[in-house]
Each structure stands twice: as C-alpha cells, then as structure tokens.
Amino acid sequence: MTAQKQKLVIVGNGMAPGRMLEHLFEVSDQYEVTIFNAEPRVNYDRIMLSPVLSGEKSYADIIIHGEGWYAEHGITLHQGDKITEIRRHERKVISESGVVADYDKLVIATGSNPFIIPVPGSDLPGVLAYRDLDDTDGMIAAAEKGGRAVVIGGGLLGLEAAAGLKLRGMEVTVIHLMPTLMERQLDTAAGYLLQKELESRGIDVLCEANTKQIIGAEKVEAVELADGRVIDASLVVMAVGIRPNVALAQEAGLEVNRGIVTDATMKTSDPNIYSVGECVEVGGMVYGLVAPLYRMAKVAAEHLAGPSEAAFAHTETPTKLKVTGCDLYSVGDFAEGEGREDIVLRDAQRGTYKRVIIKDNKLIGAVLYGDVADGAWYNQMLVSGDDVSEMRETLIFGQAYQGGGTVDPLAAVAALPDDAEICGCNGITKGMIVKAITDKGLTTLADVRAHSKASASCGTCTNLVEGIMGITLGDDFVIPAAQGMCGCTSHSHGFVRRMIKAKGLKSIPAVMQELEWTTAEGCAKCRPALNYYLVADWPGEYKDDQQSRFINERVHANIQKDGTYSVVPRMFGGITTPDELRAIADVADKYDIPTVKVTGGQRIDLLGVKKEDLIPVWADLNEAGMVSGAAYAKGLRTVKTCVGTDWCRFGTQDSTGLGIKLEKALWGAWSPAKLKLAVTGCPRNCAEATCKDIGIICVDSGYEIVYGGAAGLHIQGTTVLGKVATEEEVMETVCALTQYYRETGFYLERIYKWADRLGYDHIKEVIYDNLDERKAFAERFRYSQDFAQVDPWAERVAGAEAHEFKPLATLNLEAAE
Amino acid sequence: MNMQSKTWIEVGTLNDIPRQGARCVKNGDMTIAIFRTTDDRLFALEDKCPHKNGPLSDGIVHDGCVTCPLHNWVISLETGAAQGADEGMSLTFPVKLDGETVLLGL
Ligand code: SRM
Ligand SMILES: Cc1cc2nc3c(=O)[nH]c(=O)nc-3n(C[C@H](O)[C@H](O)[C@H](O)COP(=O)(O)OP(=O)(O)OC[C@H]3O[C@@H](n4cnc5c(N)ncnc54)[C@H](O)[C@@H]3O)c2cc1C
Ligand code: SF4
Ligand code: FES
Numbered sequence: 001m002t003a004q005k006q007k008l009v010i011v012g013n014g015m016a017p018g019r020m021l022e023h024l025f026e027v028s029d030q031y032e033v034t035i036f037n038a039e040p041r042v043n044y045d046r047i048m049l050s051p052v053l054s055g056e057k058s059y060a061d062i063i064i065h066g067e068g069w070y071a072e073h074g075i076t077l078h079q080g081d082k083i084t085e086i087r088r089h090e091r092k093v094i095s096e097s098g099v100v101a102d103y104d105k106l107v108i109a110t111g112s113n114p115f116i117i118p119v120p121g122s123d124l125p126g127v128l129a130y131r132d133l134d135d136t137d138g139m140i141a142a143a144e145k146g147g148r149a150v151v152i153g154g155g156l157l158g159l160e161a162a163a164g165l166k167l168r169g170m171e172v173t174v175i176h177l178m179p180t181l182m183e184r185q186l187d188t189a190a191g192y193l194l195q196k197e198l199e200s201r202g203i204d205v206l207c208e209a210n211t212k213q214i215i216g217a218e219k220v221e222a223v224e225l226a227d228g229r230v231i232d233a234s235l236v237v238m239a240v241g242i243r244p245n246v247a248l249a250q251e252a253g254l255e256v257n258r259g260i261v262t263d264a265t266m267k268t269s270d271p272n273i274y275s276v277g278e279c280v281e282v283g284g285m286v287y288g289l290v291a292p293l294y295r296m297a298k299v300a301a302e303h304l305a306g307p308s309e310a311a312f313a314h315t316e317t318p319t320k321l322k323v324t325g326c327d328l329y330s331v332g333d334f335a336e337g338e339g340r341e342d343i344v345l346r347d348a349q350r351g352t353y354k355r356v357i358i359k360d361n362k363l364i365g366a367v368l369y370g371d372v373a374d375g376a377w378y379n380q381m382l383v384s385g386d387d388v389s390e391m392r393e394t395l396i397f398g399q400a401y402q403g404g405g406t407v408d409p410l411a412a413v414a415a416l417p418d419d420a421e422i423c424g425c426n427g428i429t430k431g432m433i434v435k436a437i438t439d440k441g442l443t444t445l446a447d448v449r450a451h452s453k454a455s456a457s458c459g460t461c462t463n464l465v466e467g468i469m470g471i472t473l474g475d476d477f478v479i480p481a482a483q484g485m486c487g488c489t490s491h492s493h494g495f496v497r498r499m500i501k502a503k504g505l506k507s508i509p510a511v512m513q514e515l516e517w518t519t520a521e522g523c524a525k526c527r528p529a530l531n532y533y534l535v536a537d538w539p540g541e542y543k544d545d546q547q548s549r550f551i552n553e554r555v556h557a558n559i560q561k562d563g564t565y566s567v568v569p570r571m572f573g574g575i576t577t578p579d580e581l582r583a584i585a586d587v588a589d590k591y592d593i594p595t596v597k598v599t600g601g602q603r604i605d606l607l608g609v610k611k612e613d614l615i616p617v618w619a620d621l622n623e624a625g626m627v628s629g630a631a632y633a634k635g636l637r638t639v640k641t642c643v644g645t646d647w648c649r650f651g652t653q654d655s656t657g658l659g660i661k662l663e664k665a666l667w668g669a670w671s672p673a674k675l676k677l678a679v680t681g682c683p684r685n686c687a688e689a690t691c692k693d694i695g696i697i698c699v700d701s702g703y704e705i706v707y708g709g710a711a712g713l714h715i716q717g718t719t720v721l722g723k724v725a726t727e728e729e730v731m732e733t734v735c736a737l738t739q740y741y742r743e744t745g746f747y748l749e750r751i752y753k754w755a756d757r758l759g760y761d762h763i764k765e766v767i768y769d770n771l772d773e774r775k776a777f778a779e780r781f782r783y784s785q786d787f788a789q790v791d792p793w794a795e796r797v798a799g800a801e802a803h804e805f806k807p808l809a810t811l812n813l814e815a816a817e
Numbered sequence: 818m819n820m821q822s823k824t825w826i827e828v829g830t831l832n833d834i835p836r837q838g839a840r841c842v843k844n845g846d847m848t849i850a851i852f853r854t855t856d857d858r859l860f861a862l863e864d865k866c867p868h869k870n871g872p873l874s875d876g877i878v879h880d881g882c883v884t885c886p887l888h889n890w891v892i893s894l895e896t897g898a899a900q901g902a903d904e905g906m907s908l909t910f911p912v913k914l915d916g917e918t919v920l921l922g923l
Contacts, residue, residue, distance in 0.1 A: 179836065183855075183856065183857070184856075184857075187855070188855055334856070335856045335858050336880040337881045337894075338881065338893050338895040338896045338898075340881070342880075519879075519880055520880055521837070521855060521879045522880075523877075523879050523880070523884070524876070524877040524879065524884035524889065524891075527877060527879065528877070546838075547836065547837035547838050547877070547878065548837075549877075550877070550886065551875035551876070551886040552886075555875075559875060559886055559887070561869070563870070563871070563875075803833060803835055803840060807840070807842060807843045808828055808829045808834065808840035808841060808842050808851060808919075809828040809829055809842045809843070810842070810844075811842060811844040811845075811923075812845055
C-alpha cells in the first residue's frame with residue numbers, strides 16, 4: 001500500500017452514510033475516512049427506537065456498526081462533536097471543539113431536525129421531540145413517573161410514540177390536527193380503522209384538535225387546545241414533522257432549496273461535496289423513510305469509488321406502522337382522479353380494508369389495513385408497472401385468491417351479536433328473531449312479522465330481518481332485492497339507518513367502512529343522507545360534517561340561478577312588527593338587494609344577496625332580533641297561521657299564538673325533508689292546514705291534529721291523527737310525531753311519503769294511542785333540540801365557517817389570452 | 818389557448834381551504850375556485866359549471882369530482898370535464914403548493 005489515500009470526510013453518522021460506507025468498502029479502499037457526529041454514539045438503527053421505547057428491544061440490540069467496525073476500516077469517528085463550518089475554498093471542515101479536518105471529498109449527511117410547533121410553553125421541561133436515543137431515554141424516564149402523556153401529531157412517529165408510552169403504563173392522548181390519523185399515508189377509511197384500534201387499546205385520540213399552548217410553571221402540566229379544552233399532561237411529545245437539516249450547507253453557500261440540492265449522482269452544487277440522507281433534495285423530492293436513503297447511499301458510494309453510471313431515481317416507498325397488532329400498509333398514489341379506477345374491499349366483520357388504485361391498466365397505489373399479507377405483492381406490481389387487466393376481477397382478493405373469491409353480502413348481519421336490537425319499534429333483538437324462525441319454523445317475512453313483531457311497525461328494519469332469515473334459513477330463503485341508496489352502496493336507506501343504530505356507528509367513514517361502501521368518499525347523494533342520519537341519531541355526540549351538506553345548508557341561505565342568495569328571516573307564526581319590517585327595509589336599501597318578496601310561507605324573502613354580503617346582512621337582521629328562517633333547510637320551515645280568536649269572528653282558539661309556540665319549539669330541528677306546519681282557527685282552514693306536513697285545526701272542543709298532506713309536486717289531503725283538548729297536548733303530540741319521522745324517515749322523504757310507507761294506523765298507534773310512547777318520543781325530540789336551536793346566522797356572524805363567505809384572494813391581473 | 822409563460826401567484830395557505838371544499842380567487846371578472854381534496858391535493862377550475870354557469874366552488878366534493886349545486890352535474894377536478902352522460906368542460910388552471918403556500922398559475 002504505497003499510494004497516498006484520499007481524504008473522505010463525512011458530516012453526520014446516521015443510517016444513510018453508514019450504508020454508503022458499507023457499499024464503498026466493498027468496491028474501494030482508496031479513502032481514509034473521518035466522521036463527525038453530533039450525537040455521542042456510533043451508528044444505530046434509528047427506526048428501531050420505537051421497539052426500544054416500548055421495551056421490546058434495548059439500545060445494544062439496535063447498534064448497526066459497533067466500535068470494532070470503525071477500527072477495522074481505519075475510520076476516525078469524532079463522537080459528540082459537531083461540524084460548525086465548511087471552508088470550501090480550503091477544503092476544510094471545522095468542529096465545535098476546534099478539530100480541523102482536510103478533505104478531498106466531503107459527504108454531508110446531517111439528516112433532519114424535528115419540527116417543534118412554536119406555541120407558548122413548547123420550551124418547558126417535559127416537552128420532547130422523537131428523533132434520537134436521548135429523546136427515547138427521556139420518554140422512558142418520564143413513563144416511570146406515570147401520569148398522562150400527550151402526543152401531538154397523529155402520523156407514523158406520533159402513533160409509535162403513543163403505543164410505546166401506553167405499553168410503558170402511561171395514560172396517553174394523541175392530538176391530531178387533521179380529521180383522520182396518518183392522512184398522508186392512509187385514506188379516511190383506513191384512518192378510521194386505525195383510530196378504532198388505538199382507542200380499543202385505551203389510547204385517546206382527538207382529531208381536528210389544534211394545540212394552543214402548553215401550560216406549566218416549571219415543567220409541563222397540561223396542554224390547552226384552541227377550542228378551550230385542557231388536557232393534563234406530565235409529558236408532551238411533539239411529533240408533527242421533520243425539516244431537512246440544511247443550515248451547515250446553506251452557510252457554506254451550497255445550493256439549498258427544501259433540502260440540500262443534489263443531482264442524480266448525489267453531488268451537490270460543489271463537485272467535491274456529496275450529500276445523502278434526509279437532508280437531501282433530489283429530483284425535487286425530499287425523503288423521510290430509509291429505503292430511498294439507502295438507494296442514495298449506493299449511488300454516492302459508486303461515484304466516490306470512480307466513474308459510474310449509477311443514478312438515483314424516484315420510486316414509491318411503502319409505509320408500515322411499527323405498532324404490534326396494527327397492521328397497515330400503504331404505497332403509491334391513492335388519491336382519486338381522472339382515469340383512475342378504485343377497487344375497494346371492506347370486510348367489516350374482520351375489520352379489514354383493502355383498496356387498490358389502477359390507472360391505464362397499471363396499479364399505481366394500494367392501501368391495506370388489517371390484512372397486509374399482499375402488500376409486497378401489490379408493491380411488486382406497482383414497481384414493475386405490469387398490465388393488470390387480466391386479473392382485474394380478482395386483484396383485490398390478493399395473491400392467494402387468484403381465480404376465485406366472493407364477498408358475502410350477509411356478512412354484516414351475520415356479524416351482529418345476538419343482543420343487537422334489530423327492530424327499534426318493538427325492541428326485538430337478532431337472537432329473538434332467530435329463535436322465532438327456528439322454534440316456529442317460519443319461512444316468510446309475513447310469518448316472521450306476525451310471530452316476532454319484528455319489522456311489523458315502521459318497516460325500516462325489513463332488510464335486516466330478511467338478512468337474518470337468509471342466514472338462518474340458508475338457501476331456502478331468497479332475499480328480495482332492495483333499492484340501494486345510490487351508486488356507492490347496494491344497501492337501502494332503511495338498512496343503513498338501522499345499522500347505524502345497531503352497530504353504534506358515529507361518523508361517515510365509520511358507516512362507509514362497516515357497511516362496505518364501494519367508493520372512497522361517497523357522492524353528493526349519500527353523503528348528505530348519512531350526515532342527516534348521524535345528526536338525528538346521535539344528538540350532542542356527532543359533529544355535523546359541513547362538507548357533506550348541500551350549499552344552502554352550509555351557508556344558511558338559498559342559492560339562486562345566478563349564484564347570489566336569498567335570505568328569509570324567521571317570522572314566527574307569520575307575525576311581524578313595524579320594527580322588524582323597518583329593519584328588513586333598511587337591510588334591503590343598505591345592501592342594494594334587488595327583490596323583496598312575500599313568500600307563500602307567510603314571511604319575507606330578500607332575493608339577490610351577494611355571498612360576501614350575507615354576514616353583514618345577518619348581523620343587521622340579528623341586531624333587530626331576527627334569526628334564520630331556514631328557508632333552505634331539510635328541517636322546519638314555517639308554521640303558517642290565521643288570525644284566530646284574536647280578531648276573526650269565527651275563530652275558536654288562539655291559532656296565531658299556538659302557531660308561534662309550535663314554531664318556537666320546532667325551529668332548528670333537522671328532518672329527513674322539509675317540514676311545514678299550519679294552525680288554522682276553524683275548519684274554514686284559511687291557513688291551509690289540510691295540505692301541510694302537519695296541521696292543527698282548531699275547533700270549539702280543542703284541536704284536531706292532521707298530517708301527511710302534500711301540495712307541491714303531488715297533491716294529497718291530510719289524514720287525522722287524533723283530537724286533543726289542550727295546547728300542551730298539541731305540543732307534545734306534534735313533537736312526538738316529528739321525532740318519529742326524524743328517526744325513521746329516509747332522507748328526502750316528505751312526511752306524506754313516510755306515512756304512506758309506514759301506514760297511518762300504525763303511526764296513530766305509536767304516537768296518539770300510546771301515551772308512554774308519545775312522551776318518550778317528545779322527550780327525545782326536546783333533548784335533540786338542546787343542540788339544534790342555535791341560530792346559524794349568529795354563529796357565522798361571530799366567525800364560524802368564515803371561509804365560506806369571503807374569497808381566498810382578489811387579484812387584478814390581465815386575464816390569460 | 819396560447820402557450821404563454823405562467824406566473825405563479827401566492828393566493829393563500831393550504832389550511833385556508835377546507836378539506837373536501839373550495840375557496841375562490843377573484844381575478845378581474847373571472848372567479849377561480851381552488852379545491853382541496855381529503856388527501857390534500859389542490860385543483861383549480863373556473864368557478865363556472867359548463868351547464869348553466871353554476872358556482873362549482875359551492876358544490877359537494879367527492880372522489881376527485883365536484884357535484885354542481887344547481888343541477889347536480891358532476892365535474893372532474895383534474896380535467897374540468899363533465900362526467901357521465903353530460904358534456905362540457907370547465908377551464909382548469911395549474912395550482913401547486915410550496916410548503917403551506919398555495920400558488921396559482923395564471
Ligand atoms: C320562496 C317560495 C316561493 C315564494 O316566493 O313564495 C319558494 C321557493 C322555492 N321553493 Fe317552494 N317556495 C315557497 C313555498 C312553497 C310552498 C307553499 C307553502 O309552503 O305553503 C310549496 C307547496 C307545499 C310543499 O311544501 O310541498 C312549495 C313546494 C316546493 C317544492 C315541492 C315539494 C314537494 O315535495 O312536493 C319544491 C321542490 C323540492 O323541495 O324539491 C320547492 C322548492 C323551492 C325552491 C327551494 C327551489 C330551489 O330548490 O331552489 C325555491 C327557493 C327560492 C328561494 O331561494 O327562496 N318548493 N314551496 C316559498 C317560500 C316559503 C317560505 O317562506 O319558506
Ligand atoms: C422513531 C423513528 C421511527 C422511524 N421509523 C421508520 C420506519 O419505520 N421506516 C423508515 O423507513 N424510516 C423510519 N424512520 C426514519 C429513519 O430513521 C430516517 O429516515 C433515517 O434514520 C435518516 O437517516 P439519515 O442518515 O439521513 O439521518 P439521521 O439518521 O438523522 O442522522 C443524522 C445524524 O447527523 C448528525 N448531525 C447533524 N448535524 C450535524 C453536524 N453539523 N455535525 C455532525 N453531525 C451532525 C445528527 O446528530 C444525526 O446523528 C424513523 C425515524 C424515527 C426517529
Ligand atoms: S314554483 Fe318553481 S319556480 Fe316558483 S319558486 Fe317554487 S320551485 Fe321556484
Ligand atoms: S349549472 Fe351546474 S349543473 Fe346546471
């Protein structure tokens with residue numbers, strides 16, 4: 001060995017340069033290597049910090065290159081000494097402790113820095129990042145003291161930290177800014193399953209939660225969210241993302257963008273300096289998983305060794321979560337888009353979800369949850385770019401099922417426990433139905449209805465009962481086909497409503513997963529329907545999904561053909577005052593509103609309001625004491641009245657007063673379709689009560705309640721529900737009837753269609769004849785009104801959903817030619 | 818359209834736009850809707866439905882498309898083309914993210 005060796009200096013001793021040296025030593029011994037590492041240790045497997053945290057491994061287990069390896073290759077390793085300056089013209093680096101090293105070639109491998117969100121308190125003791133062994137040791141020490149850990153960030157690192165801390169015996173809450181976990185790697189369905197799994201392990205997950213500050217005098221005591229919630233914490237782990245560590249390269253004047261810019265040979269803008277690892281930006285991309293970093297390492301090693309053709313090229317890297325028992329796998333591009341075809345397979349019973357995305361007959365992405373056995377198989381197809389049209393039909397079933405496999409439509413019903421309530425009207429469980437079928441040898445739906453009472457009332461559970469007959473009787477029973485809600489599912493509205501209750505489904509992704517939707521995000525038909533069902537079924541628990549509402553219900557005004565809006569303030573019972581009228585007139589003047597019209601619903605419509613003016617218009621109307629008339633809502637619209645005993649010579653009761661009371665009790669309620677009432681002072685019916693959804697006809701001896709009228713697309717007179725003596729009874733009966741409709745109606749089904757379907761006799765039995773039922777329904781209605789009677793205009797004037805009302809930006813550029 | 822050099826204009830940040838939603842940028846007489854999907858991809862279309870000029874920014878966003886609020890045409894966010902049996906195109910514009918900043922190409 002006579003030739004003078006060249007000097008190779010490496011800044012950073014992480015996984016990428018470690019791998020680079022392994023490749024380099026295989027093909028060349030031309031370098032004398034010096035490494036500076038800010039961390040006071042040898043090269044270890046950073047990925048395995050999670051098993052160290054959870055206790056499944058120790059630091060000794062995860063060392064990649066021990067001291068001996070460095071000695072064997074004659075490497076000088078400066079541990080715990082950071083490079084502070086690169087003098088490119090002198091080809092020297094200088095360390096914090098003053099060591100100066102000359103180089104012929106330099107490799108920068110400074111990795112990334114964890115991002116700390118700059119909220120107040122983020123510098124308190126007890127706030128840790130999750131990047132290196134010191135952080136991991138810090139968490140283990142904190143866990144020994146017990147208490148609650150708050151992990152900010154529901155991505156890969158955050159969830160691994162959460163699972164590890166839970167295993168170490170801490171209480172754990174994960175705070176995530178986005179609506180679903182790991183949104184960069186998973187679609188909403190898989191994110192939902194993951195959240196369910198973590199929650200079942202006792203980890204609290206708060207999505208759409210924004211950290212406002214970390215509270216504590218000397219050390220961390222709690223985390224406060226933007227919505228005011230405060231969560232006690234003895235440890236806070238911030239795992240919100242990483243930033244390439246480029247400071248050193250930047251100061252040295254190298255080209256730096258998001259990362260240190262290199263060409264495909266890993267060379268930076270200085271031909272004597274290479275860069276590998278997370279600090280690099282190559283082909284416009286930066287990376288945070290080791291697979292691409294290892295490919296960078298190989299390319300750099302070959303170029304350091306001599307002239308080479310090796311070039312770095314982008315390929316998709318699969319993501320896996322290292323939490324024992326949470327199997328998920330995601331690779332490639334899983335976004336929806338033009339020309340892309342989605343194949344989705346949901347098996348709610350086993351809690352698995354698979355989705356592959358195909359474009360131009362090639363697989364471009366896959367998301368797997370629960371059953372990840374085929375991940376590598378899909379990735380292989382993705383990398384090879386093979387045409388998959390031949391196995392298109394069976395692709396989703398995986399490698400083992402090539403050639404067969406069917407999805408069982410009854411799986412969801414079969415998976416229900418025996419005590420799941422199937423028929424809500426009659427309190428009949430799955431077990432009771434099965435028993436009736438087997439004990440009595442029933443074979444038809446009519447028999448099952450007669451003997452078990454299941455599906456004998458509102459009928460919304462018919463599909464479920466048929467499903468149970470199907471699984472109990474086997475091939476002897478052929479299930480009649482029911483109309484699916486929309487192209488996204490073959491399940492009918494009734495089936496979906498019952499399953500939401502029976503399975504306790506409380507979010508749109510939950511429904512779509514458990515009921516095996518065939519599209520990823522539903523459509524404009526099913527999303528508003530599901531949102532309504534969840535609003536109606538889980539008052540106070542379900543968070544209304546604005547993005548699943550039609551524009552009118554999102555901006556609380558009616559869109560017009562020219563994109564302007566109409567605004568209708570509530571006039572309870574059709575009564576107004578000079579002050580209200582003046583305020584309306586002032587608003588019309590002030591905002592140049594072109595049309596003011598009296599509606600068919602006894603109130604005033606301001607038409608042609610610009611979207612940007614909605615908020616100030618409402619502010620002025622609110623100021624004058626008026627609230628939204630919900631003229632846009634699948635919910636209570638108007639209660640029309642006539643003048644009644646106040647003025648009319650024929651009036652028998654205070655029809656105006658009762659109308660106002662009803663409107664005050666019912667406003668704000670969402671219902672399957674719009675809901676219109678009228679109270680008329682005598683059978684002459686000036687308020688047109690006999691063609692309303694619900695009407696009250698005042699007579700000398702009391703009040704006749706009628707319902708199921710139609711006077712729009714279809715004409716139909718009302719049917720009598722029954723007569724009551726007092727206003728209180730009217731209120732209770734109407735609330736009960738409305739609630740029954742809310743609980744069992746199908747989305748967009750007006751009351752008359754609902755009543756035609758359920759049967760007027762049946763409804764009368766439940767709501768009028770049975771006083772206990774009536775009370776129970778009315779009570780549930782009043783409870784849900786606690787959450788619904790909030791004026792949406794006032795909320796928005798106060799700042800809610802502000803993004804709906806103003807443009808993102810106003811430019812004044814020359815229009816493109 | 819002529820080929821011409823695009824200018825990238827900063828119009829806001831990613832979080833200004835709701836997921837499965839849209840925000841508008843007014844440029845002179847034209848309104849451009851910038852859509853954000855569940856997986857944080859951005860698309861820009863002229864805020865005008867090819868049917869009867871309905872404001873697409875007010876529609877429901879699902880599976881890479883938006884359903885127009887006026888008469889339920891379904892428009893592809895990527896190409897601006899009406900889906901299914903309907904025929905027509907909305908203008909598309911390039912839009913990209915630089916970190917959290919939304920840049921619109923005009
Ligand atoms: C404003 C008003 C007409 C007027 O100038 O008087 C009106 C206007 C509209 N009606 Fe109506 N209806 C109006 C009273 C009625 C009435 C009469 C009544 O309420 O006493 C009926 C017949 C009764 C009924 O409800 O069926 C009525 C039956 C309809 C129908 C048919 C519904 C049906 O199921 O048969 C529709 C279409 C629909 O809902 O799908 C409809 C739909 C509409 C829509 C929402 C059309 C649309 O989708 O954009 C119109 C919105 C205008 C706006 O932006 O304000 N409107 N509409 C009335 C508002 C009443 C109010 O104060 O809230
Ligand atoms: C907890 C955890 C779990 C992970 N799990 C996975 C996984 O499952 N799959 C996967 O593919 N990836 C995973 N990763 C990511 C993976 O570990 C990284 O992508 C990889 O380690 C980056 O390697 P690197 O060499 O670029 O940088 P690093 O490994 O970060 O090394 C950079 C080194 O440079 C040192 N340094 C910085 N500046 C200087 C300076 N000026 N002078 C001297 N030294 C300096 C730093 O101290 C550090 O030791 C995980 C990461 C963590 C933290
Ligand atoms: S009758 Fe027809 S045109 Fe007139 S307001 Fe009602 S929906 Fe519109
Ligand atoms: S204007 Fe869009 S569907 Fe008619």
